[in-house]
Amino acid sequence: MSLASVTSITATLLVIGIFVMLALNFDYIATNIESQVEMKAFLVDGLGQDVIESMKKNVESLDGVKTVTFESKTQALEKFKEKFNNNSYLLEGLDDRNPLPDSLIVTMISPNNAKEISESISKMSDVENVVYGKEVLDKLLKITYALRVGCLLLIAVLLIISTFIIANTIKLTVFARRREISIMKFVGATDWFVRWPFIIEGVVIGIIGSIITVLALSSVYMYFVKTLSGSMLGIMSFTIMPFSEIVIDTTFFVTCIGIFIGFLGSVISVRKFLKV
Amino acid sequence: MTHFFCRIIKDFRSLCRNIILKGCDFLIRLNDVNKVFTDGHKVLNNINLHIQKGEFVFLVGSSGAGKSTLIKLMLKETEATTGKIVIDNEDITKMRRRYIPHLRRNIGVVFQDFKLLQEKTVYENVAFAMEVIEASPREVRRQVPIILSMVGLSKKYDLYPQQLSGGEQQRVSLARAMVNSPKILIADEPTGNLDPDTSREIMKLLVEINQRGTTILMATHAKDIVDNMKKRVVAIEGGRIVRDEMRGAYCRET
Ligand SMILES: Nc1ncnc2c1ncn2[C@@H]1O[C@H](COP(=O)(O)OP(=O)(O)OP(=O)(O)O)[C@@H](O)[C@H]1O
Numbered sequence: 001m002s003l004a005s006v007t008s009i010t011a012t013l014l015v016i017g018i019f020v021m022l023a024l025n026f027d028y029i030a031t032n033i034e035s036q037v038e039m040k041a042f043l044v045d046g047l048g049q050d051v052i053e054s055m056k057k058n059v060e061s062l063d064g065v066k067t068v069t070f071e072s073k074t075q076a077l078e079k080f081k082e083k084f085n086n087n088s089y090l091l092e093g094l095d096d097r098n099p100l101p102d103s104l105i106v107t108m109i110s111p112n113n114a115k116e117i118s119e120s121i122s123k124m125s126d127v128e129n130v131v132y133g134k135e136v137l138d139k140l141l142k143i144t145y146a147l148r149v150g151c152l153l154l155i156a157v158l159l160i161i162s163t164f165i166i167a168n169t170i171k172l173t174v175f176a177r178r179r180e181i182s183i184m185k186f187v188g189a190t191d192w193f194v195r196w197p198f199i200i201e202g203v204v205i206g207i208i209g210s211i212i213t214v215l216a217l218s219s220v221y222m223y224f225v226k227t228l229s230g231s232m233l234g235i236m237s238f239t240i241m242p243f244s245e246i247v248i249d250t251t252f253f254v255t256c257i258g259i260f261i262g263f264l265g266s267v268i269s270v271r272k273f274l275k276v
Numbered sequence: 277m278t279h280f281f282c283r284i285i286k287d288f289r290s291l292c293r294n295i296i297l298k299g300c301d302f303l304i305r306l307n308d309v310n311k312v313f314t315d316g317h318k319v320l321n322n323i324n325l326h327i328q329k330g331e332f333v334f335l336v337g338s339s340g341a342g343k344s345t346l347i348k349l350m351l352k353e354t355e356a357t358t359g360k361i362v363i364d365n366e367d368i369t370k371m372r373r374r375y376i377p378h379l380r381r382n383i384g385v386v387f388q389d390f391k392l393l394q395e396k397t398v399y400e401n402v403a404f405a406m407e408v409i410e411a412s413p414r415e416v417r418r419q420v421p422i423i424l425s426m427v428g429l430s431k432k433y434d435l436y437p438q439q440l441s442g443g444e445q446q447r448v449s450l451a452r453a454m455v456n457s458p459k460i461l462i463a464d465e466p467t468g469n470l471d472p473d474t475s476r477e478i479m480k481l482l483v484e485i486n487q488r489g490t491t492i493l494m495a496t497h498a499k500d501i502v503d504n505m506k507k508r509v510v511a512i513e514g515g516r517i518v519r520d521e522m523r524g525a526y527c528r529e530t
């Protein structure tokens with residue numbers, strides 16, 4: 001078991017691990033934002049309480065709808081006032097003739113359903129208009145999709161590169177034993193008989209590398225979470241993935257990748273020496 | 277037209293040969309074997325060689341004649357360019373890569389440079405050959421001492437190759453080749469690094485192994501050994517078999 005192999009597999013796993021953590025966070029933040037996306041259905045003025053109740057039920061029964069809350073025009077005005085607290089001149093005279101309509105606020109299970117839901121709601125009677133920040137949402141979906149795919153592609157490329165780095169490192173060990181391998185082949189050893197000790201070695205190196213990587217990355221992440229929660233989280237509208245969750249996921253992915261790289265690396269490095 | 281007749285004659289010839297050869301108990305059959313290396317160098321030219329079970333065959337010829345290449349073909353270390361090689365009733369030219377280990381378990385090999393593992397003892401070097409083919413530890417413990425006493429190394433089982441003379445090292449490699457009781461023993465210049473006396477001892481061992489029923493093919497430059505033994509001699513020159521005599525000598529008798 002060479003120190004060189006452990007070092008190089010740990011180095012590559014660290015890089016891969018950073019991207020795994022980034023990908024996990026993109027995913028986490030994206031789903032967080034997506035779940036916060038609301039849809040507003042503006043209603044015709046002067047509807048009775050019972051009509052509104054039954055409309056609420058109808059909307060709730062639609063596929064993909066999570067919650068429906070009623071916001072009266074007075075409540076809407078209150079909110080509006082709160083938002084523009086300092087610019088009260090804008091609000092002058094609004095109390096007498098409130099221009100804001102009643103509305104139903106709809107949250108969705110997934111923003112992917114937004115289009116169909118908005119279409120179904122607009123078809124209902126007494127609904128004036130449905131808005132859900134279509135462009136913003138579409139852009140957000142595109143960005144998060146691109147980020148996820150980008151991270152995965154990068155991880156795949158890193159995986160290939162690091163497999164060859166590891167294969168080359170393990171090749172040194174195999175090279176030192178090439179005489180033994182060729183004699184094994186002469187007396188009738190099967191390829192797998194020659195291969196498996198190297199594969200075990202590769203997998204063990206992979207596991208050791210993963211452990212070191214996970215320890216290093218998770219302590220850095222813990223530090224990161226601590227500093228962030230103190231200073232910035234209040235300003236930002238999203239949070240990064242909590243420590244307990246990311247540690248489990250990262251450990252899983254990094255260990256799998258470590259074992260995979262170790263396995264494939266040894267298979268590749270032994271291959272040349274089996275041709276006897 | 278002539279082409280057509282040629283083909284009929286060729287088919288008929290090979291048919292006859294197959295009928296004749298089927299009757300005999302040939303362990304090794306090479307039919308029309310050619311070997312051309314990728315650089316265009318034609319090393320073996322239309323080799324036809326049939327060796328019966330229990331025979332002792334010397335392969336002689338000057339350096340570069342193609343003896344080692346012929347041996348490598350039989351071990352499937354390199355592929356024949358054309359032709360057919362049948363060993364123990366198996367056409368190895370068509371053999372899949374993953375069956376090569378089974379071919380080699382039937383053939384013990386000994387080389388001029390012994391090819392022993394320096395960091396293993398005599399015992400371990402021999403046991404290694406059994407472990408590699410996944411023999412049980414019990415079998416290993418039973419078989420290795422038997423084979424070591426056959427080559428006369430019972431007392432030196434605990435020594436490392438550097439502590440042995442050349443002759444003793446070659447005995448170890450013979451023991452390793454024979455420990456799995458192969459049907460064929462191929463030796464490529466096994467006495468090439470040994471003095472005449474030691475060579476004679478190794479030859480004695482080979483004769484003994486042969487008398488127990490193992491077929492032996494031995495490539496050599498040792499004229500006096502070949503002349504003394506009066507065994508079958510196959511001579512190769514420039515990749516062709518130029519002589520094949522049942523009780524032959526190293527050189528053509530004049
Ligand atoms: N891989 C190869 N590529 C090209 N030519 C080769 C290769 N291996 C062997 N040869 C050529 O094949 C010829 C025969 O080599 P071979 O080793 O079979 O001779 P040999 O009869 O065993 O000689 P010696 O008695 O010296 O051992 C040589 O001319 C050699 O250069």
Ligand SMILES: [Mg+2]
Binds near residue numbers: 343344345
């Ligand atoms: Mg040779």
